[in-house]
Amino acid sequence: MSLPATPIYMDYAATTPVDPRVAQEMARYLGLDGTFANPASRSHMLGWLAEQAVEGARRQVADLIHADPREIVWTSGATEADNLALIGFMRANRARGRHLITSCIEHKAILDTAASLEQEGFEVTLLSPDRNGRITPEQLSRALRPDTILVSLMAVNNETGSRNDIDALGRVAHEHGAAFHVDAAQAAGKIPLNVETQPIDLLSLSAHKVYGPKGIGALYVRRGTQVAPLIHGGGHERGMRSGTLPTHQIVGMGTAFALARAEREQDNRHIATLRTRLVAKLEGLPGLHFSIEEGYGVANILSVGFDDVDGQALLMEMRSLATASGSACNSADVAPSYVLKALGIPSSRALATLRLSLGRFSSEQDVDGAADIITTTLTRLRSIKSPA
Structure with missing residues (x-):
């Protein structure tokens, strides 16, 4: 790709x-x-x-x-x-x-x-x-x-x-x-x-x-x-x-x-639709975990972690996707996110967690492209780790 x-x-x-x-x-x-x-x-x-x-x-x-x-x-x-x-x-x-x-x-x-x-x-x-x-x-x-x-x-x-x-x-x-x-x-x-x-x-x-x-x-x-x-x-x-x-x-x-103030409801509807589309495209991936349950957060932030993959390799391989592992303010820190650790998420999964955040100018093409990049990257990294 x-x-x-x-x-x-x-x-x-x-x-x-x-x-x-x-x-x-x-x-x-x-x-x-x-x-x-x-x-x-x-x-x-x-x-x-x-x-x-x-x-x-x-x-x-x-x-x-x-x-x-x-x-x-x-x-x-x-x-x-x-x-x-x-x-x-x-x-x-x-x-x-x-x-x-x-x-x-x-x-x-x-x-x-x-x-x-x-x-x-x-x-x-x-x-x-x-x-x-x-x-x-x-x-x-x-x-x-x-x-x-x-x-x-x-x-x-x-x-x-x-x-x-x-x-x-x-x-x-x-x-x-x-x-x-x-x-x-x-x-x-x-x-x-x-x-x-x-x-x-x-x-x-x-x-x-x-x-x-x-x-x-x-x-x-x-x-x-x-x-x-x-x-x-x-x-x-x-x-x-x-x-x-x-x-x-x-x-x-x-x-x-x-x-x-004028466009909050319009923005939220747009973002909620895109989030639903993104979740639908990701939720079938093996070893995927949402950091919090649906209904407990805002629509524009989706935190997803993956088992059986190296977190640093995951981010490095996804240079075509601008996203974050945990907080952007801690992006230089390779230690597991203190927030995710406080939620009881294992360190290995916390290191392989992506924060996917949507906004006013996000599109269906962005969501589809991001899902494809994540799916392809996970498949490639797991195949390298566990060759047939």
């Missing part, structure tokens, strides 16, 4: 291409003939226009999650938003307690930040998920202590697509008096989010997971929630995050979130 000129892209969970409509809007805020001025420059019209664009985008991001625009704080991405949520909240509220609860399958932006907080003298409890990657309200309730002030649990796992019941988890946290942070990088634009009705105090968002540009994100901070800044200088974003705002990136995120 000859390699296609361009690999089939099935790594939307790592990043999405910028929607052409987003790129077109961003271009209006870059050059001399556009609205390029510093949005903090309030002494002239160009600065006012840039500020107007920033505030318009702030409302677009807020609208997707049903927030007040004044509760949106711009960051450089979800990683910074996670850091600001955890470190900023724990430092600002340490007089009330020093205990943080999260889970052992969170993104490294949470786990590494939690480890950093331990170096400052805070205490961290890591919850273990069930077989389908979920943290239960009962688990959380048992882990809460009198000095617990923050619970941080992701809405959708970036490796398996498993979904937490954030409404139930948030209620347990609030009943105890703890604040609730949700990493929603993989959730925005895929599942409904409504901070007006959901018990969420802090919510991390990313643009490049929703067909927007890289390098821009946001943290929702419920009014009245105290967060200490990590970056100082200028007092931007109501003192929570200083730095000159990148108007073009912010406009890109706002446009992307507006499109996600």
Whole structure:
């Protein structure tokens, strides 16, 4: 089988291409003939226009999650938003307690930040998920202590697509008096989010997971929630995050979130149809295992593992398919994924697990081509391992 000129892209969970409509809007805020001025420059019209664009985008991001625009704080991405949520909240509220609860399958932006907080003298409890990657309200309730002030649990796992019941988890946290942070990088634009009705105090968002540009994100901070800044200088974003705002990136995120709000149901139907087609083409393969059971995750992420095949060889032989083994952030690590290990998946299978993620621009041809590549590669590698 000859390699296609361009690999089939099935790594939307790592990043999405910028929607052409987003790129077109961003271009209006870059050059001399556009609205390029510093949005903090309030002494002239160009600065006012840039500020107007920033505030318009702030409302677009807020609208997707049903927030007040004044509760949106711009960051450089979800990683910074996670850091600001955890470190900023724990430092600002340490007089009330020093205990943080999260889970052992969170993104490294949470786990590494939690480890950093331990170096400052805070205490961290890591919850273990069930077989389908979920943290239960009962688990959380048992882990809460009198000095617990923050619970941080992701809405959708970036490796398996498993979904937490954030409404139930948030209620347990609030009943105890703890604040609730949700990493929603993989959730925005895929599942409904409504901070007006959901018990969420802090919510991390990313643009490049929703067909927007890289390098821009946001943290929702419920009014009245105290967060200490990590970056100082200028007092931007109501003192929570200083730095000159990148108007073009912010406009890109706002446009992307507006499109996600308008087209979420359409995107989900398209992706669900493609997922069904992909599953049907793969499920007959010998030695195939889905990392979580159907119905426990989002449609756009499919995690599948294979027995009797070397994981590194599998990836190396599939150069015509752009996908990931576990999390893209750990793609240089040959150790089994810590997420898959936490689900009880054997190391040999975890190393031979593919994360196939679909998106707005995926097609039936992509799905059929990916299934053919996987089937052909598995057959060839197994024949080499066990010659007739």
